[in-house]
Amino acid sequence: MTNLNIERLRSETPGCQNVLHFNNAGAGLMPEPVLNSITNHLRLEAQIGGYEAHHAADLAYRDTYSALEELLGAKPGEIALAENATRAWDQVFYGMKFSAGDEVITAQASYASNYIAMLQRAKNSGVVIRVAPSDAAGQVDVEELSRLISSKTKLICLTHVPTNGGLVNPAAEVGTIAKNHGIPFLLDACQSVGQVPVHVDEIGCDFLSGTGRKYLRGPRGTGFLYVRASSIDLIEPPFLDLHAAVWTKMNEYEMRPDSSRFENWEGYVAGKIGLGTAVRYLLDLGPAATFERIGALAATLRQELSSLPGISVHDIGEVKGGIVTFSHASIEASQIKSHLDAHKVNTNLAHPEWARLDAERRSLPTMIRASVHYYNTDEEILKFCNFVRQAVQG
DSSP: OOOHHHHHHHHHHHHHHGEEEOBBTTTTOOOOHHHHHHHHHHHHHHHHHHHHHHHHTHHHHHHHHHHHHHHHOOOOOEEEEEEEHHHHHHHHHHHHHHTTTTTEEEEEEOOOHOOOOOHHHHHHOOOEEOOOOOOOTTSSSSSHHHOOOOOTTEEEEESSSSSSSOOOHHHHHHHHHHHHHTTOOEEETTBBBBBBOOOOHHHOEEEEEEEETTTTTOTTTOOOEEEEGGGGGOOSSSSOTTTTTTEETTEEEEOOSHHHHHHHHOOHHHHHHHHHHHHHHHHHHHHHHHHHHHHHHHHHHHHHTTTSSSSSEEEOOOSOOSSSEEEEEEOOOOHHHHHHHTTTTEEEEEGGGGGHHHHHHOOOOOOEEEETTTTOOOOHHHHHHHHHHHHHHO
């Protein structure tokens, strides 16, 4: 176990005093420094005006880009800020220049929003979706993925940490395959950035989307997009405004030369500043140290849940993260969740339609998704499992 000062971290997290929070894959509890940076800026907006507050806080606002660059190993100009991870992902996917018959390769554990977008482009543009199977451990089979690549392959899309199942996909191995074949690689890192150490050069992705609200412990309504500078011209933003482009002549415009072309003018300034504070908070702790603790806590939770009569844990993968999914043989997940809610225990339901390819392959029911963070404790895990035991025993 790492040497993180858990007592201090919990004291800086007001929510720890109010709830047992096992819904970090939904939204992590914000620490006080993040909360303060948001509320201080909102107060400044109320005092002097929104535009004026933005100007006054420009250094803090710009530091969000610098913090994300440091966290991800990106270069200046390769980060765009967005309202959420899905819109960041959409900027790339809907900005790709596809023709009828072009192929997109994805994996079994694709997230619903991403796969729905693929289905839409298949319907409207003739894109062909190829799904790489999972290997015996449940992660994407990189050898089979490589065999799917053809002259028609235009993009590889991978969900790094799926919404359910504990899995951490081998993104770097997929990145190596993509690079060897010269295929652009789009990584959905919505659940991984803040949980798993993520470095864009080590992974080899051309594009990466992420969110602030989950394992980064930032505010809702914030996301980000990484676009490798050498890959920026592979995509054209699906929409432009006066921030993303300059109106140069009556009938001409020029897009911004860097990733700011994927942004829009109006946004949640206080939230973006809070996002930067959240990233700095993680950098101070160390992503490797926090992931070690998250993994250890999740392993303990899986072990304790597996000992309960009638409970099945459905997690897969050679490497597992902090998302733990389970169900009971005869009691609906919604009933268990209602019992947990009544005792101020936060979880979420993992519905099959969130990751239908994987769910149907494994015949998964609606499950309880319990996702831990580094500020959770072994004592909380025991309390959690006791509440689950009460729920299933009646």
